[in-house]
Amino acid sequence: MKSIHLALAAAIGMACAATAHAEIKVGVVLSETGPAASLGIPEKKTVELYPKEIAGQKIDYIFMNDSSDPTAAVKATKKLIDDDKVDVVIGSSITPNSMAMLDVIGGAKTPNISLAAGRPIVFPVSGNRVWAFNTPQTTGLMARAVVKNLVKDKVGSVAFIGFDDAYGEDWWNNFSKDAKAAGIHIVASERYNRTATSVTGQILHILAAKPQAVLIAASGTPAALPERELKKVGYQGQIYQTHGVANPDFLRVCGADCNGTILPVSPGVVAEQLPQSSPVKASAMIYAKAYQHAYGPNTLSQFSANAWDAGVLLEHAIPVALQHAKPQDTTAFRAALRDALEGLKDIQGADGIYSMSPTDHNGLDDRAVAMVRIENGTWKLLN
Numbered sequence: 001m002k003s004i005h006l007a008l009a010a011a012i013g014m015a016c017a018a019t020a021h022a023e024i025k026v027g028v029v030l031s032e033t034g035p036a037a038s039l040g041i042p043e044k045k046t047v048e049l050y051p052k053e054i055a056g057q058k059i060d061y062i063f064m065n066d067s068s069d070p071t072a073a074v075k076a077t078k079k080l081i082d083d084d085k086v087d088v089v090i091g092s093s094i095t096p097n098s099m100a101m102l103d104v105i106g107g108a109k110t111p112n113i114s115l116a117a118g119r120p121i122v123f124p125v126s127g128n129r130v131w132a133f134n135t136p137q138t139t140g141l142m143a144r145a146v147v148k149n150l151v152k153d154k155v156g157s158v159a160f161i162g163f164d165d166a167y168g169e170d171w172w173n174n175f176s177k178d179a180k181a182a183g184i185h186i187v188a189s190e191r192y193n194r195t196a197t198s199v200t201g202q203i204l205h206i207l208a209a210k211p212q213a214v215l216i217a218a219s220g221t222p223a224a225l226p227e228r229e230l231k232k233v234g235y236q237g238q239i240y241q242t243h244g245v246a247n248p249d250f251l252r253v254c255g256a257d258c259n260g261t262i263l264p265v266s267p268g269v270v271a272e273q274l275p276q277s278s279p280v281k282a283s284a285m286i287y288a289k290a291y292q293h294a295y296g297p298n299t300l301s302q303f304s305a306n307a308w309d310a311g312v313l314l315e316h317a318i319p320v321a322l323q324h325a326k327p328q329d330t331t332a333f334r335a336a337l338r339d340a341l342e343g344l345k346d347i348q349g350a351d352g353i354y355s356m357s358p359t360d361h362n363g364l365d366d367r368a369v370a371m372v373r374i375e376n377g378t379w380k381l382l383n
Contacts, residue, residue: 022327023060024318026050027080029091029101030115034068035194038220038249039093039303043115046307047090049294055319057327066092068194073097077104085330088337090310091115093303094219095167102128109331111338113310115303117142117243118170122361133341133361135309135351136302137266137368139167142243143174145264145369146215147182155213155238157185159206161199161226162217164191171217171242187211194222203229212237219244224254231257238262247301251377261374262382268305268350270370273381279367280352283312287350298378309349317341 028047031040044063052059062084064076073092080086081104088111092098095118102121105112106128114121117136122129150158158179162168168191179186187209190202203226206214214237216226223245230239241263251258267280271288274281287308288300320340325332342361347354352368372379 023058024054024327024333025060025062025084025086026314027077027084027086027089027091028061028063029066029073029076029080029089029097030063031068031093031097032065035222036068036094036220038247039115039244040065040068042247042299042301042304043091043093043307045295046291046304047311049290049308050311051315054315055322057318057322062086066097068094068097070097070100074100074104077101081108081110086110087327087330087333088113088314090307095121095170096165098132098134099166102132105131109338110334111341113313113341115306115310116167118166119174120166120170125359125361129361131338133313133356135313135349135354135362136306137243137264137351137364138362139170139242140174141364141366141369142264143171143178145366145371146175146240146242147178147184149240149262149371150179150184150213151182153238155184157187157209157211158213158215159188159190159209159211160186160215160217161188161190161192161202161206162215163219163222164193167219167244168217171215175215175217192218192226194218194220196222196225199226199229202226203233203235206230207233207235213240214238215240215242217242217244220247221249221253224250224258227254227261228257243302245302246372246379247303248299251374254374255377258374259376263372263374264369265372265379266302266305266351267368267370268308269300269302270372270379270381271300271350273379274370280348280350283348283353284350305350309351309354312347312349313341313344313354316344316347 066073095116098114098116114134119138119140246265268284271284317340321336325336352364354363356363371382
């Protein structure tokens with residue numbers, strides 16, 4: 001009997017020790033290679049700056065590379081949830097991958113903070129999207145900003161060329177609706193693949209339509225292809241890009257061809273240029289100083305800002321979730337963390353100020369938009 005009591009006491013002691021040292025596991029699915037590598041690489045660098053402990057709990061980050069492929073993103077997400085038993089998934093870097101991950105996220109009832117901007121990732125908040133959140137400014141928010149600039153500059157006609165995937169389609173849906181409402185005539189609409197090496201045919205169609213401006217709805221370095229082709233054929237109108245290109249790699253690849261381009265970006269990208277009156281100035285500078293201290297000057301990007309804010313949201317949500325469930329109960333803690341994320345209010349980040357709700361899992365507003373012009377390889381904040 002004594003040996004049984006000793007064995008039981010030892011077992012209880014081991015269980016208590018395991019409970020005391022339970023880790024919070026964070027799965028991270030990023031596009032570190034492939035066409036979206038210029039997004040995934042700075043995002044991974046940012047996650048590597050995350051705290052290793054929050055609210056007294058050790059945080060274990062498990063990284064997976066989806067190679068910019070939706071099928072790989074789904075496989076990586078399944079592994080993280082089923083095998084690694086993560087409590088939350090950050091990623092993916094791009095809209096098609098994040099959209100593909102929704103079924104896995106929702107089916108496993110595991111919260112997800114996407115780093116992609118597609119509005120359909122989180123809207124409407126129903127079904128699998130109940131478990132999904134995202135940090136970037138949505139395409140809807142940024143499309144409105146582009147249209148406002150077109151109206152301000154008295155542009156009456158515009159052409160559109162975007163990716164032939166969920167990102168390009170989301171931009172088309174939002175931009176075309178807002179442009180029409182503003183009385184702006186869209187004279188041409190073209191698509192191209194992320195891996196395309198030529199868009200000559202599409203650009204010639206656009207040139208023939210004689211638009212006053214062209215919006216390129218693409219992301220990463222592949223977005224430079226249409227812009228370089230427009231300059232090659234002598235287009236003289238105003239070119240717009242999306243926040244999907246706001247990183248140093250795009251500036252390097254596009255070079256002088258991108259001078260004068262206008263686009264909406266995260267305030268974090270131009271943190272130092274923000275006026276002191278900006279409500280995002282202080283939190284954007286915290287990100288800018290930390291990232292540039294780690295990786296050097298002129299390294300800020302939309303994508304590192306997006307990843308930074310995912311960490312900010314977790315830092316605020318985890319302590320709340322711990323009041324309702326413990327990490328050793330994975331199912332309960334996942335649910336508690338989802339609820340905590342949905343309840344966050346007035347959280348200041350690099351991208352803007354987040355206020356989530358049961359109907360809004362993005363939480364950003366117009367304070368999250370900075371309009372810039374590319375000037376000699378730099379972002380110049382517009383007044």
